[in-house]
Amino acid sequence: MNRRKFIKGASVAGGATAIAASTFPAPAFAQKRIEITMVATWGRDFPGLGTGAQRFAKRLSDMTDGRMNVKYYAANERVKAFDSFDEVASGNAQMYHAADYYWKGKHPGWAYFTAVPFGFVFSEINSWINFGGGQELWDELAGSFGLKCLACGNTGVQMGGWFRKEINSADDLKGLKMRIPGLGGDVMAKLGASPVSLPGGQIYEALISGAIDATEWVGPWNDSFYKFYEAAKYYYYPGMHEPASMLSLGMNKSWWEGLSNSDQLVIKAASHAENDVMMSEYNAKNGFYLEKLIREQGVLLRRFNDDVYDAFGEAAEDVFSEARAHSNLAERIHASFVKTRQEVGSWMNISDQEYLRQRNRVLGVT
Amino acid sequence: MNRRKFIKGASVAGGATAIAASTFPAPAFAQKRIEITMVATWGRDFPGLGTGAQRFAKRLSDMTDGRMNVKYYAANERVKAFDSFDEVASGNAQMYHAADYYWKGKHPGWAYFTAVPFGFVFSEINSWINFGGGQELWDELAGSFGLKCLACGNTGVQMGGWFRKEINSADDLKGLKMRIPGLGGDVMAKLGASPVSLPGGQIYEALISGAIDATEWVGPWNDSFYKFYEAAKYYYYPGMHEPASMLSLGMNKSWWEGLSNSDQLVIKAASHAENDVMMSEYNAKNGFYLEKLIREQGVLLRRFNDDVYDAFGEAAEDVFSEARAHSNLAERIHASFVKTRQEVGSWMNISDQEYLRQRNRVLGVT
Numbered sequence: 001m002n003r004r005k006f007i008k009g010a011s012v013a014g015g016a017t018a019i020a021a022s023t024f025p026a027p028a029f030a031q032k033r034i035e036i037t038m039v040a041t042w043g044r045d046f047p048g049l050g051t052g053a054q055r056f057a058k059r060l061s062d063m064t065d066g067r068m069n070v071k072y073y074a075a076n077e078r079v080k081a082f083d084s085f086d087e088v089a090s091g092n093a094q095m096y097h098a099a100d101y102y103w104k105g106k107h108p109g110w111a112y113f114t115a116v117p118f119g120f121v122f123s124e125i126n127s128w129i130n131f132g133g134g135q136e137l138w139d140e141l142a143g144s145f146g147l148k149c150l151a152c153g154n155t156g157v158q159m160g161g162w163f164r165k166e167i168n169s170a171d172d173l174k175g176l177k178m179r180i181p182g183l184g185g186d187v188m189a190k191l192g193a194s195p196v197s198l199p200g201g202q203i204y205e206a207l208i209s210g211a212i213d214a215t216e217w218v219g220p221w222n223d224s225f226y227k228f229y230e231a232a233k234y235y236y237y238p239g240m241h242e243p244a245s246m247l248s249l250g251m252n253k254s255w256w257e258g259l260s261n262s263d264q265l266v267i268k269a270a271s272h273a274e275n276d277v278m279m280s281e282y283n284a285k286n287g288f289y290l291e292k293l294i295r296e297q298g299v300l301l302r303r304f305n306d307d308v309y310d311a312f313g314e315a316a317e318d319v320f321s322e323a324r325a326h327s328n329l330a331e332r333i334h335a336s337f338v339k340t341r342q343e344v345g346s347w348m349n350i351s352d353q354e355y356l357r358q359r360n361r362v363l364g365v366t
Numbered sequence: 367m368n369r370r371k372f373i374k375g376a377s378v379a380g381g382a383t384a385i386a387a388s389t390f391p392a393p394a395f396a397q398k399r400i401e402i403t404m405v406a407t408w409g410r411d412f413p414g415l416g417t418g419a420q421r422f423a424k425r426l427s428d429m430t431d432g433r434m435n436v437k438y439y440a441a442n443e444r445v446k447a448f449d450s451f452d453e454v455a456s457g458n459a460q461m462y463h464a465a466d467y468y469w470k471g472k473h474p475g476w477a478y479f480t481a482v483p484f485g486f487v488f489s490e491i492n493s494w495i496n497f498g499g500g501q502e503l504w505d506e507l508a509g510s511f512g513l514k515c516l517a518c519g520n521t522g523v524q525m526g527g528w529f530r531k532e533i534n535s536a537d538d539l540k541g542l543k544m545r546i547p548g549l550g551g552d553v554m555a556k557l558g559a560s561p562v563s564l565p566g567g568q569i570y571e572a573l574i575s576g577a578i579d580a581t582e583w584v585g586p587w588n589d590s591f592y593k594f595y596e597a598a599k600y601y602y603y604p605g606m607h608e609p610a611s612m613l614s615l616g617m618n619k620s621w622w623e624g625l626s627n628s629d630q631l632v633i634k635a636a637s638h639a640e641n642d643v644m645m646s647e648y649n650a651k652n653g654f655y656l657e658k659l660i661r662e663q664g665v666l667l668r669r670f671n672d673d674v675y676d677a678f679g680e681a682a683e684d685v686f687s688e689a690r691a692h693s694n695l696a697e698r699i700h701a702s703f704v705k706t707r708q709e710v711g712s713w714m715n716i717s718d719q720e721y722l723r724q725r726n727r728v729l730g731v732t
Contacts, residue, residue: 127646276639362676
């Protein structure tokens with residue numbers, strides 16, 4: 001006998017009894033155990049990204065009382081970081097936690113679902129995903145690779161990077177060897193820099209040895225641990241390249257489609273929770289660590305000026321032209337992104353941005 | 367026989383069988399049905415606030431496959447809006463959805479858990495609640511009234527309000543009868559205005575008849591439906607009084623404490639989900655409706671200037687002094703709020719605010 005049916009039967013029989021005894025408790029609900037293997041592109045306990053992915057895995061197990069039994073593997077514990085995609089697409093694992101722009105070599109559309117230069121802040125990318133057609137386009141892209149993805153965390157606005165010298169004009173970027181991946185790196189290349197892609201763990205050595213002149217990573221919280229300030233004192237803001245990197249819960253599409261509606265909703269709610277909580281954590285910790293970097297390490301905080309930003313803007317348009325030319329889907333993703341950036345962006349001007357400016361000016365928050 | 371035990375027994379018996387047959391499915395999980403009565407301070411299908419509360423109730427039912435059976439009552443369907451507090455504190459209902467500043471008459475600390483003048487934007491209040499000690503203080507305050515509260519939605523930055531005439535200095539506020547509740551109203555009173563508290567449905571009539579000269583409500587999306595533009599054409603931004611109103615899922619504390627850990631986590635995840643989704647929806651729709659108001663209704667968008675903001679700032683300090691003087695708990699809530707506002711606020715200056723300013727300047731997003 002199928003046990004699930006047996007228990008359901010028991011429950012229904014109980015329900016019939018309940019008609020005679022109205023104080024009798026309502027029927028219990030029985031659901032089957034689901035084993036989930038989850039891989040991630042982050043090292044074990046890496047602050048923010050790794051701890052957030054681990055928190056998601058634990059939340060999903062705990063909120064189902066272990067019924068969804070998530071076995072979490074950090075990078076290299078089961079597969080290498082960038083093999084997470086194939087591991088889940090093939091069905092060897094059910095879930096990954098990653099930044100989907102890692103897969104932009106497979107299709108440039110993936111970049112838009114993490115962050116692109118001159119892209120969305122946190123509030124904006126959520127509006128796009130939930131109400132601007134973003135999820136539908138993500139489903140189309142991911143579906144073509146056998147995946148289903150959900151927003152599951154965000155780093156918020158990233159810093160522009162660590163430089164050995166001041167950047168006062170776009171000319172100062174020429175010839176610079178800088179660690180900056182993705183479309184942001186392509187923007188730097190248009191301006192005459194030489195973008196280099198390096199995993200986090202190798203950046204410090206490259207910077208100290210002079211193999212690279214500059215690097216970006218995430219923000220004050222994450223950057224503190226890598227001690228980039230020992231080789232490059234100038235810390236620039238704001239980054240144009242990743243204004244709010246959305247992290248992705250990628251799932252095997254067939255597996256996802258085989259789940260019950262309620263199990264899908266449980267996973268969705270857990271993803272929304274991590275999206276909410278990880279962003280809170282980054283904002284809570286970045287201010288504290290920035291202050292510490294300045295006070296204890298003598299880091300020199302610098303703002304990219306308008307001339308530099310204008311140059312970034314022109315270069316970004318060129319980079320986007322190339323991404324859009326890839327395919328009809330890339331063009332549609334770009335068009336949808338631009339529409340939301342215009343609509344929500346114009347609202348941001350008079351809401352968050354202007355309020356923060358006025359409040360911080362009046363209170364002297366600097 | 368207790369049915370729950372019976373089903374658990376069936377499940378355990380099956381588990382024992384599974385030892386002998388390893389391909390046999392793992393034991394199913396049985397949990398008991400939970401009946402939840404939820405009341406709200408919003409009218410049925412009120413856009414944003416009401417639809418968000420209803421979405422939360424549906425999500426909780428659906429993600430548990432009806433095991434948590436939420437019966438939702440909009441304002442006046444079971445109790446009047448402002449009776450929601452007593453209904454849940456007394457245990458007549460298990461949950462409310464409300465803005466907790468409605469209870470500031472019971473304790474001024476409640477205001478901080480929705481929005482206060484010169485308070486938090488969305489990212490900041492979440493940082494405070496999740497990582498800055500906010501939840502613990504909320505638990506202390508709510509617990510003393512027999513409640514447990516969770517963040518469950520947000521309106522984002524609210525508009526400054528609808529005025530019949532331009533506001534070019536703080537003097538222009540003198541003698542103005544304005545519908546503005548809460549501590550924001552207290553700030554206006556310090557500047558010589560006469561704040562009035564009116565429920566949403568009565569504002570339009572008061573404005574048209576001249577009983578009031580000005581009103582604030584929420585933002586372009588919500589405000590559109592009330593047609594305030596027919597009586598007051600000047601629409602000011604940004605509001606200093608509610609920079610991101612956090613909505614609250616209030617629960618009966620004894621009931622909450624009687625739930626299993628996993629059931630508490632399911633409710634928490636559903637709350638986080640609504641927090642994430644409602645903010646997305648407000649930001650997605652406010653830009654669209656603002657544009658429509660300007661184009662179709664000839665609304666005149668105006669920015670409060672620095673002089674007006676300086677006056678708001680001074681008045682807000684006076685209002686806070688009064689709130690803090692109430693009790694030790696009020697003082698501790700205020701101190702914690704100020705600490706996070708300084709720490710996260712200084713980070714906002716160089717992250718979201720400066721990035722949005724530069725991006726929108728370069729792209730010409732206005």
